[in-house]
Amino acid sequence: MxxxxxxxxxxxxxxxxxxxxxxxxxxxxxxxxxxxxxxxxxxxxxxxxxxxxxxxxxxxxxxxxxxxxxxxxxxxxxxxxxxxxxxxxxxxxxxxxxxxxxxxxxxxxxxxxxxxxxxPRGMLAASVDPRALRRYHRAGFRLHPQLTLHGAVERSTLPRVGDVREGGADDLAWMDDLDRARRGGPHGPDHERLLAAGRLVVTTDRSGYAYTNGATLALLAAEDDDAARRLLWECLAGAGERYEIPHVTSENYWAVEVALAARMDLRAQGYLGLRGMTPPTPYVHHGALL
CATH class of the missing domain: 3.40.630.30 (Gcn5-related N-acetyltransferase (GNAT))
Structure with missing residues (x-):
């Protein structure tokens, strides 16, 4: 053109x-x-x-x-x-x-x-637009289907969650180290935007963190599935009438198990495009900040 x-x-x-x-x-x-x-x-x-x-x-x-x-x-x-x-x-x-x-x-x-x-690494969150998907594939990105977990949380299923607390600016250094291990780079300046948009929850042993605004899980990273489950249950405990967990790849099935236990629904929605890496786990990425 x-x-x-x-x-x-x-x-x-x-x-x-x-x-x-x-x-x-x-x-x-x-x-x-x-x-x-x-x-x-x-x-x-x-x-x-x-x-x-x-x-x-x-x-x-x-x-x-x-x-x-x-x-x-x-x-x-x-x-x-x-x-x-x-x-x-x-x-x-x-x-x-x-x-x-x-x-x-x-x-x-x-x-x-x-x-x-x-x-060496690249990440993108892709919609279902077939033209964009072909373009990403030609650019060397492998496309991994995602699930969105959504619905009202059945409060009676919520377990008692321990060893989590509210996070803050003093936690950002170790959180960035965890991001390096999961995806190859820290969130750095992006934490400021995430902090302004919602609540930060961290594990007391510094094994994971999550951002949530009461309606949507924005980002979650952890060292192991147990820490990831505890963080997600804590986010569900603070949920409003309905809650959404987007961008869940099959490698993060621990999140599907938690959502189904909470009587939530699931649907296929979009793709995680990756170059030079496999889907990070335990990790639920942000749509724009990855």
Whole structure:
């Protein structure tokens, strides 16, 4: 597509990128919605603000990983990515609905991929969009199907959980070491965004941590399945009317066992794309911060 120009993303592009992302994923979720899945929803104003703040964080820490595609004077696609020591992560990638399938996505994704080409590992969270899946496969990513565990938590099933406590800034150093062991790089500056969005729960022996906001598990990493189960049960104990555990690969079946014991439902949803690594475990990744 010769009239498309690829250039670095700027702060002025962030709100447009958020709009494109919301439109693209709402359309995709609507088209591929399963009968058992909840109706797709647009982002709330709070979610939109958090998305923009997170993207501006990527611009500050990894400007060379963030790109937009312009057609005329209009931004029509974008890709944001970041590096964390030995791992490159694709945070978000979208093309405006109606312009997909014309090669714009491949063009804007290429410089973001090049930003992490020298790193041995790569991670991305993929939707069910078949065009994007083919693109990731061609780029060398192995696609691992994911489950989303969801529903009301049966309170009578909750066990008494010990050896967990509220976490804080003093825990971030050992948490980053755990991330290095699980995925090849720390979350570093991303912890600030995760702390602002929810509650941090850690094990007293520093064997694992989880971020939760009472409605969704945002991220969980542990040294072993026992620590991971304790953390997930603690998150379920603090759940509201309904709870969701997204991004669960088959290698993390401990999470499926906990969810089924709590009388929750499960559905297949999306893929974890990996290059140079196997699915981390025990580990439930964040959709954008991986």
């Amino acid at each position: 010769p009239d498309v120009r690829i250039r670095p993303m700027t702060d002025a592009d962030v709100s447009t990128a958020e709009e494109i992302s919301d439109d693209a994923f709402f359309a995709l979720d609507t088209a591929h919605r399963l009968p058992s899945a909840p109706a797709p929803r647009r982002r709330s104003p709070e979610h939109r603000a958090a998305w923009c703040a997170r993207t501006r964080g990527f611009l500050a820490s990894d400007p060379d990983g963030c790109w937009v595609a312009e057609k005329g004077d209009e931004v029509v696609g974008f890709a944001t990515s970041f590096r964390r020591e030995r791992v490159w992560c694709l945070a978000t990638f979208a093309v405006r609905p109606g312009l997909q399938g014309a090669g714009i996505g491949a063009q804007v994704l290429d410089p973001a991929r090049a930003y992490g080409a020298d790193l």
